Amino acid sequence: FSKLGLSDPIVQAVSEQGYTVPTTIQQQAIPAVLAGRDLLATAQTGTGKTASFVLPILQSLGGERKLRGKRIRALILVPTRELAMQVEANIADYGRHLNLRSMVMVGGVDAEPQKHGLIYGVDILVATPGRLLDMAHQRALYFDELDVLVLDEADRMLDMGFIEDINKIISHLPEQRQNLLFSATLSKEVRSLARTAIENPVEISVIADSSAKPDISQWLITVDKDTKSALLSHLIKTYDWTQALIFIRTKHGAAKLVSQLEKRGIKAESIHGGRSQAVRTQILADFKSGAIGILVATGIAARGIDIDDLDRVVNYDLPDDDDDYIHRIGRTGRAGASGEAVSLVSKDDFKRLCAIERRLDHLIERREIEGFEASKVVPVSILNYVKKDSKKSYNI
Ligand code: AMP
Numbered sequence: 284f285s286k287l288g289l290s291d292p293i294v295q296a297v298s299e300q301g302y303t304v305p306t307t308i309q310q311q312a313i314p315a316v317l318a319g320r321d322l323l324a325t326a327q328t329g330t331g332k333t334a335s336f337v338l339p340i341l342q343s344l345g346g347e348r349k350l351r352g353k354r355i356r357a358l359i360l361v362p363t364r365e366l367a368m369q370v371e372a373n374i375a376d377y378g379r380h381l382n383l384r385s386m387v388m389v390g391g392v393d394a395e396p397q398k399h400g401l402i403y404g405v406d407i408l409v410a411t412p413g414r415l416l417d418m419a420h421q422r423a424l425y426f427d428e429l430d431v432l433v434l435d436e437a438d439r440m441l442d443m444g445f446i447e448d449i450n451k452i453i454s455h456l457p458e459q460r461q462n463l464l465f466s467a468t469l470s471k472e473v474r475s476l477a478r479t480a481i482e483n484p485v486e487i488s489v490i491a492d493s494s495a496k497p498d499i500s501q502w503l504i505t506v507d508k509d510t511k512s513a514l515l516s517h518l519i520k521t522y523d524w525t526q527a528l529i530f531i532r533t534k535h536g537a538a539k540l541v542s543q544l545e546k547r548g549i550k551a552e553s554i555h556g557g558r559s560q561a562v563r564t565q566i567l568a569d570f571k572s573g574a575i576g577i578l579v580a581t582g583i584a585a586r587g588i589d590i591d592d593l594d595r596v597v598n599y600d601l602p603d604d605d606d607d608y609i610h611r612i613g614r615t616g617r618a619g620a621s622g623e624a625v626s627l628v629s630k631d632d633f634k635r636l637c638a639i640e641r642r643l644d645h646l647i648e649r650r651e652i653e654g655f656e657a658s659k660v661v662p663v664s665i666l667n668y669v670k671k672d673s674k675k676s677y678n679i
Contacts, residue, residue, distance in 0.1 A: 293342055306330055306489075325468070353423065355406070355407070367410065386405045388411070391559075437466040438466040438470060438472075441470075464477055499624055500624070503628050508630075512544070514655045531599045537555045541553045541579055579599070598627065601628060626647065
């Protein structure tokens with residue numbers, strides 16, 4: 284890390300985290316960001332992307348400069364509250380030997396403490412777009428001292444419909460600034476955002492780099508829809524799964540699954556958009572500490588969960604979008620740890636399975652569990668399947 288041009292207090296904080304070698308994206312991004320360049324980076328969670336922008340930002344803000352009230356110097360926009368908290372926690376860890384102020388600003392919680400936190404200015408603000416815009420409109424903060432903008436998980440922000448908010452925010456920013464965009468995928472929409480927000484960027488992609496790819500064993504079980512919860516209970520008990528993050532489509536489904544598991548003697552919790560932010564934060568903390576082992580989550584609520592050694596993720600439902608599958612499995616097997624991704628696939632998931640396997644460019648290993656054989660057979664995917672009305676163009 285010191286060879287990348289980072290100062291001693293930062294190198295020390297990084298080594299206190301136990302990191303010895305920078306990941307591929309860190310090796311490429313840190314010198315470029317320190318040199319003041321804009322960045323367009325294709326990288327998933329699990330590659331060490333957060334540190335790749337946080338470390339050089341800490342370094343460039345580390346010099347003497349007085350903060351002015353209601354001003355921010357670096358803005359990190361993220362899609363979800365959970366990711367915001369995660370990124371800010373990393374800033375606090377990596378910046379522990381520096382004297383910089385960072386803060387999270389997200390919706391769903393009281394705005395007053397956030398306004399209060401801005402009064403003397405903040406060096407690094409991590410925010411979701413909606414709340415940030417609200418605060419700017421209320422003149423609780425001004426962007427005239429901003430040096431750096433980071434768009435983290437840009438594809439996800441666009442999927443969640445934040446494009447208008449992001450464009451409005453960008454229109455308020457000073458023209459002279461550094462821009463860093465991170466995205467798991469470079470869709471047409473992300474490229475078009477990049478054109479408005481970024482100038483002559485250094486482009487980095489770590490997706491194709493197998494050394495950066497986490498070690499994840501992926502497998503699936505074909506099963507009838509109505510026996511999924513019984514199969515899941517069986518897997519948890521038989522294989523003694525002490526930790527699993529289970530993705531499910533709907534809030535209602537999440538609550539129902541928790542009660543089905545509990546009826547079979549398995550303790551589980553759920554997070555979804557219908558639960559308050561305070562409850563979600565507590566449940567996430569308990570899941571991280573191991574107090575909760577089985578967590579059922581809807582896709583949006585689970586976004587941004589960062590746990591170093593998550594044993595496995597389970598797709599109780601397959602996601603509609605193949606990008607989401609990649610994001611989900613990225614929750615396990617992170618930065619060197621191995622993990623598994625298990626999917627319960629019923630016949631109505633077939634099209635989604637095709638899209639995912641096409642994206643992976645290989646079939647996912649199928650396993651059978653005695654007593655749970657699917658009566659409605661899930662055919663083997665056609666790897667050149669193309670989603671109808673798909674916005675993406677596949678290279679076939
Ligand atoms: P991210 O891709 O930013 O979500 O990071 C994935 C995980 O890797 C996080 O839990 C980090 O704490 C961890 N990490 C980041 N950089 C390194 C590194 N150089 N060596 C080991 N672990 C790292």
